[in-house]
Amino acid sequence: MRCDACPREAVIDQPYxxxxLCGSHFGDSVWERVRREMHRQLPRFRGGTVAIALSGGKDSSVALATAQRYFARRPNVRLVALTVDEGIAGYRPGTIRAAAELTARLGIEHTIVRASEALGVSTDEGARLLPGTVPCSFCGVWRRQLLNRAARDAGADVLVLGFNLDDLAQTILMNLARADLGRLARMAPHRYRAPGLVPRIAPLAQIPEREVFLYARQSGLPFDHGECPHAPAAARNVFREVVWRLEEEIPGTRHALLRTQAALVRSLGATEGGGPAACVDCGEPATGERCRACDYLRLARNPLMGAARS
Ligand code: SF4
Ligand SMILES: [Zn+2]
Ligand SMILES: [Zn+2]
Known part of the structure; x- marks a missing residue:
């Protein structure tokens, strides 16, 4: 198969x-979509600090490298990479090594936040303390809070996340299936700065997962391929499978899910604009009286509370 734009051999098809496209035109097409999304999601950004959540996997590595390219000619923009070490044996150490290698290569400031120090509990410990709970539920909540705190401490104006098109389509479908319109409305990209929350953007939103992988490989970025040992228990796996099947049968479904979310957020505008309150335990933004990170921390410290509630 030939490239649509030149006589070279194609390296990837885009059924949607x-x-x-050949390697060169594929690289251009990824960059162009990221550049456009950056521009769309971060309008009127005059300068300041941009934090990038860097796990050391392919997605966040591409997010970091493309953010550096996007802001290359803006000396008034400071980039800082933030990595959360949730404490997952056999998985996190490798990704942290890759993150450190990439930031050293690109010359970008890098901060690592350890859950065991910041919260007093790691994801592995949480999994032992809460055997009936899927680890991703508290791990994701804790990570989001630590990233927000670290971004705020770094004086960040915005936090870049490496979510790709597949990730976002899965999350949209999950929130729809759970009738969780609140979370659907709070998904990145954020247009408003809610109190205590650093707005998050997702410049890889238009790039399918396999294209992110190919782009990372083609660009020679160091990243870790490891899979988290807790991942097989995640509810997301079912939605990954469903989105994958839908996309195969009906190319363009992932993009349509993104448009569905955007249309719903527009009609739910009041929900997104409503700022969160402060958590009674830690003072971080919370949609209820206590933030979900503290809910899980209390359960981990006293698992009997969970048993009593269920
Ligand atoms: S797969 Fe789940 S437990 Fe593992 S790092 Fe991701 S959210 Fe945490
Ligand atoms: Zn070409
Ligand atoms: Zn809290």
């Missing part, structure tokens, strides 16, 4: 737009 009926295209085939």
């Amino acid at each position: 737009r009926g295209a085939h």
